[in-house]
Amino acid sequence: MAEASYTVASDSETIGEDKSSAFPEIAIGIDIGTSQCSVAVWNGSEVELLKNTRNQKIMRSYVTFKDDTPSGGVSSQLSQEHDLLSGATIFNMKRLIGRVDTDPVVHSSKNLPFLVQTLDIGVRPFIAALVNNMWRSTTPEEVLAIFLVELRVMAEAQLKRPIRNVVLTVPVSFSRFQLTRIERACAMAGLHVLRLMPEPTAVALLYGQQQQQSSHDNMGSGSEKIALIFNMGAGYCDVAVTATAGGVSQIKALAGSTIGGEDLLQNMMHYLLPESQTLFKTHGIKEIKSMALLRVATEDAIHRLSSQISVQIDLDLGDGLKINKVINRDEFEEVNRKVFVKCESLIIQCLQDAKVEVEDVNDVIVVGGCSYIPKVKNLVASMFNGKELYNGVNPLEAAVRGAAVEGAVASGINDPFGNLDLLTIQATPLAIGIRADGNNFVPVIPRNTTMPARRDLVFTTCHDNQTEALIIVYEGEEKKAEENHLLGYFKVVGIPEAPKGVPEINVCMDIDAANVLRVLVGVVMPGSRQPTIPIMEVRMPTVDDGHGWCVEALNRKCGNTQDLVTVQKKV
């Protein structure tokens, strides 16, 4: 151990933490939501949410650009509404981070009251804020980093120590590429990511802790409990099934989608003003103001519909454009029917993947901002035969509290009462595989595989005397390769000439304990037990921004000459 004194962090790696320090620093938990963010920390006996100078525990996730000094929702004292109307405020970055401009989610963000411009060729979208009548460009990473810095400053002031290690919660549907973007934003803010937790698994950890505490109190045997966690925020909807016993939570299945409060809001805005897209297309100062006004009023109406049966909307968007309408709850639910159907299907899929029946679920936990919407609560409860929802967690704080607990556990903190005697065994949220059999996505590690995981699958050539094979690695659930998230690609060369179907191309995927994905490819000829060429090991993701181009370029360049097929199973 003594020799290795100089190490070079891998290119795709952030700098390793200093493991030798005698007093472990407790990592803080951060929930950076699409619309709101919060920070929590284990204070030695329990989780505590940190407050900003305005005594808020939950802050808005936005950044206002002004005269060269951007300020975020954590510290900003200014009226958000005013900045919003001027186009200087950027938000919803969690929906845009790591996405290319052909992504439908990016397109649906074009009517936000700032500039989201697409060229529709698979590059990063252009994002800009209007400052002093000038478009100032920015990136999702930069915006996230700005309020991460503010969160960090706030936490350092309160905890009176420097903060470096963090546990962040992320949506289930984030690809590994998107995770690298989150890590990038953290690095820009001087933070080291100790762990990225899918949001519902943070809630699962909190639930596991509560179950363990209550079994201690009752001196119970701590029998296994199965919980379904439904987490719907502004940007994403996630579901998890967890089985917990004795402080150990096994994530049985995860399901997630990019739907959330933002979609409800967009649908309502479209309902109130169907021609808004064309009206606001030019993104002038006036249009931005109208868009923002419509947005604020609609958001407010949706919030009020959680407690009222109907709301009156009176809105003057300027230029004689007026909206005077009464919206009732039924209308709201009808306009958003598709979103709610999608929520249901996520729950069904998650239960099926977990091989758990509705009757087996002990607790149903509904969290996230959308959990205040009556329809959301009702639809989940009705799927569990009207079961009463778990009320042991605060819907807005559950994820960040779970992240704080994980921060303490992952920092190696001991609790004399055993409150940190916890473990979450994670599962892969998305399948990882390669393109093969034409343009199909062939998973090598299926989704919901317990991590760490290692699987391999044998492929073979599809042309006679094919000496090269292109390995294109994707992550996702879609059948067609290009509809999944691209993680990277590389070529295997030097395959011995042989009739098609003879060389064995073995693709092995390995996710280690630190959630690092490695793809290994070896070539074996029948009759030999040794690989014929050196095995290739590639750490993924390798793609950078603008990767939408790459696969098309590859296709143009190579056609199908370097394709692979799976080795067919017999009947």
Place this chain on the structure above:
Amino acid sequence: MSKKKLFMPLSTFLRRSLYSIPPYCPFDSSQFKCSTYISLPTPPFTPYNHLSHDPSRYFLLNAGISVKSVCSVSSQKIETRCWNCHATPESAPFLVCQSCRSIQPADKSIDYFDIFGLEKNYDIEVSTLEGKYKNWQKKLHPDLVHSKSEKERDFAAEQSAKVIDAYRTLTRPLSRAIYLLKLEGIEVDEEQTVSDPELLAEIMEIRGAVEEAADSEALNHILSEMQEKVKHWSNVFANAFQSRNFEEAKSSIQRMTYYERVTDAAAKKL
């Protein structure tokens, strides 16, 4: 010998990560030196490495790697002591030292049944596995040992992966059956072509039924039918294994494999 028999998983050529194993460890460490090297051709196989795959891919492992060697290892008891505090184990299996709580390097003589403290039988109480599995993970999971040395973290990764594989393998009847035979030194080639015309006809018929099934009712009917069949052949296997009739055990595994595949196909359609 069918060509398929030659397929091998990559993990037979290389082992992840590369544990820097101390020289006094009860197995050869010469092949693994540095964490970024792949030890190419040597076959340093530990049993779980082979078995860490879907049963559907077990055929990949038939490339002449002797499983019997595994069994021979288990017959000769190695004198084990904790690598850290040199205490002798108080109880088997020795994955964690009871005195200093250090995680031990994976010992290939410990099989999946040992981990769960079970006799090598087909009929086991599956419901008891989860609790034991979680207890092990609480002691072994890599997430919990970040403050320990790199060596021990590697042991944790290795042991934890082994327990995950053990749990996965023993939970499912089919993989449990295949594993049992493997411990007896018998390889099951799941891809073996069906020679029994009766079985072949039956498979074609069921496949057709799944394809034609128009609604979830029909599919559910097929599913429950398949469950019955798997159960039946699972009993046949249990008896055959008990009486050490390995030929019959193998053919019942083949049957179970087919019915499970139909189940998967039907469930996918549902």
